Structures are given as structure tokens and as C-alpha cells.
Amino acid sequence: MKQRIVTGVIAGAFFLALLFAGGIWFTLFIALISVITFHELMAMAKHEKVLVAEVLGAITVAILVLYDVLSPYLFGLSFTDLWLALTILLLLLSIFTHNQFHFAHCAFVSFSAFYIGLSFHYFSAARESGLGIILFILILIWTTDSGAYFVGRKFGKHKLAPVISPNKTVEGFLGGVILAVLAACLFQAVADLAILHSPVKLVASALIVSVFGQLGDLAESGLKRHFGVKDSGKILPGHGGLLDRFDSLIFILPILHLLNVFNF
Numbered sequence: 001m002k003q004r005i006v007t008g009v010i011a012g013a014f015f016l017a018l019l020f021a022g023g024i025w026f027t028l029f030i031a032l033i034s035v036i037t038f039h040e041l042m043a044m045a046k047h048e049k050v051l052v053a054e055v056l057g058a059i060t061v062a063i064l065v066l067y068d069v070l071s072p073y074l075f076g077l078s079f080t081d082l083w084l085a086l087t088i089l090l091l092l093l094s095i096f097t098h099n100q101f102h103f104a105h106c107a108f109v110s111f112s113a114f115y116i117g118l119s120f121h122y123f124s125a126a127r128e129s130g131l132g133i134i135l136f137i138l139i140l141i142w143t144t145d146s147g148a149y150f151v152g153r154k155f156g157k158h159k160l161a162p163v164i165s166p167n168k169t170v171e172g173f174l175g176g177v178i179l180a181v182l183a184a185c186l187f188q189a190v191a192d193l194a195i196l197h198s199p200v201k202l203v204a205s206a207l208i209v210s211v212f213g214q215l216g217d218l219a220e221s222g223l224k225r226h227f228g229v230k231d232s233g234k235i236l237p238g239h240g241g242l243l244d245r246f247d248s249l250i251f252i253l254p255i256l257h258l259l260n261v262f263n264f
Contacts, residue, residue: 011236020131024069027124031065033242034120037250040233040241041112044224050101053093057113060086064117065124079118086110119250122257125264132193133262136184140209141248143183144176148214151175165221173214180210195262205261209252216251220244 018026038061042054060082063070067079077085090106126134152172160168184206188196196202220243224232233241256262 019127019134022127022131026127027066027069030120030124031062033246034061034065034116036233036235037120037242037246038112038116040235040243041116041223042109044227044229044232045108046227050093050097050105053090053101053105053109056086056089056093057109060113061117061120064114065120067121068125068128079114083110083114086113116250119253122253122264123249126253126256126262129262129264130193132191133195133264136187136191136193136196136205137209137249137252137256139187140180140183140206141213141252144180144210144213145217145248146176147179148172148176151179161218161221164218164225168214168218176214177207177210181206201261208255208259208261212252212255213248216248219251220247 018029035058038058039054042057063074063082064079067074087106087110090101090109091103094101094103094106123134126137148168149172152167152169152175155171155175156169158170159166160170160173181203184196184202188202196205220232224230231240232243235241236245257264
């Protein structure tokens with residue numbers, strides 16, 4: 001427990017310092033986190049032995065996160081173009097490895113690179129759109145996690161997804177959502193963000209973040225259960241890997257982008 005607290009305090013302070021600073025250093029930090037997260041996903045699936053595929057995927061992840069910075073040097077390549085380039089290179093790799101690295105591996109690496117890369121790209125974009133927006137999202141994620149844990153522990157009786165995550169309950173899920181909505185109202189009362197002046201948008205945003213944040217956590221739990229691992233990595237002593245820490249966020253951000261909730 002002591003190790004968990006120390007790690008949480010140090011890592012949290014460093015992360016928040018860069019988050020508040022913003023700018024290129026924050027973007028570079030997010031790019032580093034995204035590459036490590038991608039490596040964790042490859043290691044979970046035991047693709048670390050195919051070094052060329054992981055390197056190609058990691059380069060793609062970094063380019064996606066740094067896309068706005070690198071765009072003048074990318075010859076007009078879009079996200080779709082990058083996906084096609086990675087897919088073609090991975091398929092060529094399957095040929096040169098005599099199908100030891102086969103189509104299913106290609107699909108997994110390609111999907112993982114774009115899921116991680118685009119999600120963290122939107123993380124950086126959300127920060128660039130304003131500190132208030134990303135703080136709103138993060139605070140709601142943390143509030144949801146706390147509400148789900150304590151309400152579930154106290155009142156939880158009905159299992160939410162027993163095959164994927166036996167400890168999660170419907171009561172905890174609802175508790176997390178309710179606490180997130182209350183936190184959103186309190187945050188807006190203090191921060192007074194212009195984009196959240198509409199009560200309907202405020203509550204809707206809180207519901208989207210809280211509900212899909214918990215679904216993102218379940219998605220990662222299902223992934224770990226599929227690969228038979230307890231944690232995605234060991235980079236954070238007492239906390240597991242970076243994917244464990246960012247699972248909800250990287251699930252939420254593409255959804256917020258698709259729904260154009262915060263214009264990033």
C-alpha cells in the first residue's frame with residue numbers, strides 16, 4: 001500500500017505539472033506515454049518477439065499523437081493514409097516471415113496502433129483546446145472510479161459483468177454516474193466554462209464521460225482476461241501499467257470527438 005501511495009503521489013504530481021504547463025512538452029510526454037502503452041498491449045498479446053512489427057506500430061502511434069506538430073513534414077498524409085501505409089507494411093512483413101507473422105497479427109497490431117495513437121492524439125488536442133476541458137474530463141473519470149468503488153463496496157449486490165470483471169456491480173456503476181453528475185455541476189459552478197453553460201450539455205457530457213469511462217474500463221478488463229494477465233504492465237509500482245491507468249480516458253476521448261462534444 002505504501003508503495004502504491006508513493007508512486008501515485010510522484011507520478012500524479014509530475015503528470016499534473018505537465019498537464020498545467022501544456023504546450024510541446026506535454027504533447028511529447030503524451031507521445032511517450034502512448035508508445036509505452038502500445039508496447040504494453042503488444043507484450044500482453046506476446047507480440048514483443050516480432051520486433052519489426054512493434055517498431056512499425058510504435059512509429060505510427062508516435063506520428064498520430066504528434067500529427068499536428070509533424071503535419072508540415074508528412075506530405076499531406078491523412079490518418080487514413082497512415083493506416084493504409086501501416087497495413088501494407090505489416091502485410092509485406094507477413095510475406096517475408098513466411099506467414100509466421102500472419103494476417104491476424106497484422107490486424108491486431110494495426111488496430112492497437114490506431115486505437116492507442118488516435119486516442120492519445122485526442123488527449124493532446126483536448127488539452128490544446130483548453131485546460132478547463134481536459135480537467136473536466138479527468139475529474140469526472142476520477143470521480144466515477146471513486147463513486148463506483150465505494151458505492152459498489154457498500155451497496156453492491158447485482159453483478160455488472162461477472163465474466164469480465166467479477167467485482168463490478170450495477171449499484172457501483174450507477175453510483176459512479178450519479179457522483180460524476182454531481183461533480184460536473186460543482187466543477188461548472190467553480191470553473192464556469194462557457195462551453196458548459198447549457199445545463200443539458202453539462203449533464204449530457206457528464207453522463208457520456210461516466211458511462212463510457214466505465215465501459216472502457218470493462219473493455220480493458222476483458223482484454224486482460226483474454227490474454228490471462230492481471231496488469232497491463234509494471235511501470236508504475238503498485239498501480240500496474242499505463243494502460244491500466246489510462247484505459248477509461250483512451251476509450252472516452254474518441255467518443256467525445258465523434259460526438260463533437262468539446263470541439264477537439
